[in-house]
Amino acid sequence: MAALVSSHLPALQVVLALLAAPVCLLLRRPNASWAVATAITWTLLAVSIALLERVLQSGTIIYALGGWPAPWGIEYRIDLANAFMLVIVTVIGSAVMPYARASVEAEIPVERIYLFYCMYLLNLAGLLGIAITGDVFNLFVFLEISSLSSYVMISLGRERSALTAAYRYLIMGTIGATFYIIGVGMMYMVSGSLNMADLASLLPDVGGSRTVMVALAFITVGLGLKLALVPLHMWLPNAYTHAPSVVSVFLAGTGTKIAVYAMMRIIFTVYGGMGVFDDFGLGEMLMALGIIAMIGASAVAIYQDNAKRLLAYSSLAQIGYIVLGISMASVFGLAAGIVHLFNHALIKAGLFMALGCIFLRIGSVKIEDMKGLGKAMPVTMAAFVAGGFGLIGVPLTAGFISKWYLLQAAIEKGWWLAIIALLISSLLAIIYVWRVVEAAYFQDRDKKAPAVSEAPVSMLVPMWVLIGASIYFGINATMTMDVAIGAAEALIGGIQ
């Protein structure tokens, strides 16, 4: 049995979540479906860690679905980059589950909760399916599953504007997916293959074809929409602001990150042998967009009154950092981007959890309503401050590590503009984090406002687990950095 399970770990990583979703639909009980979703999510975490260990020990895992070898069938090809992404998604997913129980009960009508967990599992399956696959069309299918379920989950926010936000995301997301599939169609047209590794070896032969370059352009723009790369970010602030707290936590930690991964995979693995950075100027373009995001989105974040929207703009800026790492097209720069992807997932999910706790207690996440919460909800606000330090990049937090490596990579490249942008963006982060801290600690709560108690333990523990992890990986970064460098080497292999 153990041998059977271990030989099918790659398939189980996705199939378990797929199986659990219809089971939740049949159960129709909120608590039972929560229990199923939690059990499955934690099992998936164990699976992903086992996969990561195996990749670290014995290299790339290949699993042929349906028993047909690639390129005729679909294969899962797990190297360090996929394995790391799987761990990131399942870590956030597992932390979200215990937190979700109280938060979902408060924000979603009880007769819909089982459907919510069904959607959550589908979303998880979609994200894992994107991370694990070695086939560009299979990636699209799972992109659809994860996108559809995230539109639905966002629309469940309590205000009616959640519907508008979800609809807007739906339109933008559909355009993104369509662009991606147009690109895939063009690649198939000139090469006859859908397998990533196979494409990587076939594309250089047809490199002179304009079709291949236009395909890359469509895929980059399509995935750019999904990962909310400025200026394709318009859907994100509203979506994160109006979604239920749990959904904001989960999507902020995973959704855009997976799209970033997909972009890395296409640019570095599939187009690895094409010299897109030398001949096509892709690096300069991505660097410019990354820098605009880092500075512009941080500056906009300062002017927000709603703390969730503030964090959403901050997310856009962090995506800018990661894209900057990609644009360097060096192992070190890419590794810095990947490490930042991991660290930011922990930090931002933890911060959104803190806001979820606050929303549960005071029913608002406006900064002016958060006055005096430092005294009323000390545990939650302390987590927010610790996470905020991570966003700024204070030493001994995970945010410092990733910014430090990004800075070094930029120095190595001699990109002075990027270095200045990194510093400015960090200064801006101090301002926007300070705005919340000032309200919570240095202003008193209105006398008329009802008394507020601390959030339930079931929400505080997962929040501190994530924030604690972000501090741990700030002090001891060797593990994450080693994996990230390995992941970057796996991705970039085609170029060198």
Add this chain to the structure above:
Amino acid sequence: MGIMAVIGIAVARLHNLFAVVMLTGIFSLTAAVLYVVLDAVDVAFTEAAVGAGISTVLMLGTLALTTSEEKPHYPGRHPWALVLVLLCGAALIYGTLDMPPYGDPTSAIHHHVAPYYLSKSAGHTGLPNVVTSILASYRGYDTLGEVFVVFTAAAGVLLIIGRAKIGRRRTRRMAPGELSTSMRQNVILRVVSKLLIPFILLFAFYVQWHGDFGPGGGFQAGVIFAAGFILYALIFDIDTARTMIPPHITRFGLAAGVLLYTLVGVASMLKGGTFLDYSVLAGDPVKGQHLGILLIEFGVGITVAAAMISIFFTYARQER
């Protein structure tokens, strides 16, 4: 293609949404014809059943819920949007200029995976329809994903629409049941549909079980079955139709179909193959493939039919 372009422009310019829905139906039919010309019969079949059939019905259902006139708006405010669209179109054309000409036997697409499928699939799966072999077996995992997309959509509709009752503002909607009442009184419609519905349902089963030999399969069968059923509900009585297939049955079918598909995959893992490797399901690999394909196509049919019916009824229930 000229017709499609004209229809596309007309859809964008028209304000009467009822006409727009009809035109999109025609658009899909034209597209289906185009696919037939391109020798993609299975795709044409799906386009006709989904694009022209079920989505038209669902759009009509939406119109019955809201209004059939678009709110007037003032065009010409977004010159940048036009520029962007033109740029994308230009990029597409720029990309296709270099593409291999249609039907060129030397192009890469005919030389990489296609010959393998064409020469080996009959031996591997024992099926004459290569498209079915590819969809259900070689790339069966993608099809599983697509069924889960349908599942997600239906579960999403259940999740969202059931709760959007607060402060609903309805302007100029059709009188309740106006659409279906007028249809109910029409003798020709009643008689013709009474005659047709049994055959539509029968045809659905034919498409389901014959998909491995001719064009068709679970997707098309599920949609045709649902369309026959929805036709009945539209022309006769939604409530009677609803008692025939109550909500818990559709919900069960929705889950059962995808579970069946996934469990076939799990069964093949237990029998020593990889996920969805049907060859191990029976003693003889070809028989195993055939069995696996029949089972998963059945799963697809159940989920798709249940999804369409449940989406339709969730819309219809909103009316009251």
